Amino acid sequence: MSGKRRAGWLFAPATDPVPRGQAGGAAFLRVLLGLMWLHNVSWKVPPDFGDADGGLYKWTAFAVSHPVFPPYSWVVEKAVLPNIEVFGWGVLIAESALAVLLLTGAWVRVAAALGVGMSLSIGLSVAEAPHEWPWAYWLMIGAHVAILFSSAGRAFAVDALRAGVGSARRLGLLWGVIAVVLGGLGALGSAGDDPLAAKGHYLRAWDLMISVGRYNLAGSLVLVLAGVLLLVAARGGSAVLGRAAAAVAAGAALTLHAQTGFSDPLLGGTATSAAFLLSVALVAAAVASHSNVDHKKKEVSDR
Template structure:
């Protein structure tokens, strides 16, 4: 009995201390997928305060304030010069570039789409942010070192294999499973927002699903936006369950793209019909990307335990 108890205690400890643990492709894929999703959620929240059309230039706040920190609290003199002489004079254009880049990062990382490309973009964006604000008051430079390191891991990892469209294309993830996960997420998000908006259904911006304290949000939606999101989720769910109906999936994707486009066309100019923010637009785009790519993917059966379905080498898997 004592030997059995000792073995139960020593086995996990031995695994943790083993300098040459056995490779576990499935566990590694799950671990880097978790890192990918966390980074995607970070960028998803980060776009919420990137507001067109001037991105805070007139009021001296928002993205303009943090970009100007590169000049006020320079980390690298050449970067400060570039910011002062090339970026700030055309700041609204720069703001749109940042918004597009960070929206793409959120969508690609959350959906596991072309993850290595997303990681390279995230690496550059993390470096640019660090060079802008690392020396500013109340900032922690290690935040940006860690952001750079996390994206560097994804450049060389296979992070889209689990619950990602990269995995669907390579045959490691079931398209039906991925579609059902995202459909459920859209339906729950829209349903919760729908309930929260009942007391003020025509509010220009519906309640956030999440809070600013943990810096986690899946967007803001009014009654109309909530209903649109639920509808997209239902169409996605029906599409993947009805023998991967491409028609339903394309309708879901088109509706998601239109919802995101309408938000970007209205935000900063008028009250959006869907009561959303840039994070809402990125979330709509994420669901649309899943619906579109799942519908276009070849019919694969996910292989067990992370095994490669073809003779392609591990490093070449998306």
């Protein structure tokens, strides 16, 4: 396969025809990996990204104190740690992109290839650190390789819309309901002494390391608003409302990125909150751009 054909395959929708069970299983693994990355972006905090006692700096430094592959350790010691602020932004952007693309099923093969690289990099840093289990990183690499060569974008995914095999209405309704429910839970949880606290209510599954971020009352209401706009857009096939939902969610995410680590976030969120809002924005934009396709399919079926 030539380089041009490989690039075309990488960016093409991951929607090769397979039995429904295989597509569903691959989609489940994709979402699971997306949740893993979504939870873990929360502690990559600019501008310094931690120090020897905690944060990204501490975990990256294990590559030097507990080396897995000496040449990699040398690069980390000489180039990465002295420039952790730049390196940290790269990690934050890459892991946020992984969370967004895997959760939404957009450009799945690109995300899977990036996930292989990030998993390898993390494993080379911490696989020999105290209390670590090296097989965790082999499994992370293997899971992303499995997604790379699967049809993980065929079910509940933006890739399915790109390939013309999915319903924008169904995807929009699903994500709209998720956003409204989570936003409602955030609003209820933040209705305490300080509903606009900079560290909002934590939406997570106990201590199982599954989280969709923190939201104070303002952040929760923004999430509800984006979800409602997405629901109405999906039900009515409105591209305008879909774009409005995307703008609201993306604007909130960018606000969090501009404030997290620099000032108190007005929406009470973290980088995880921002990544989830970007996921809603990406789905809303996809629904808006494919609403006419669904409408034409319905017209044909009604004839």
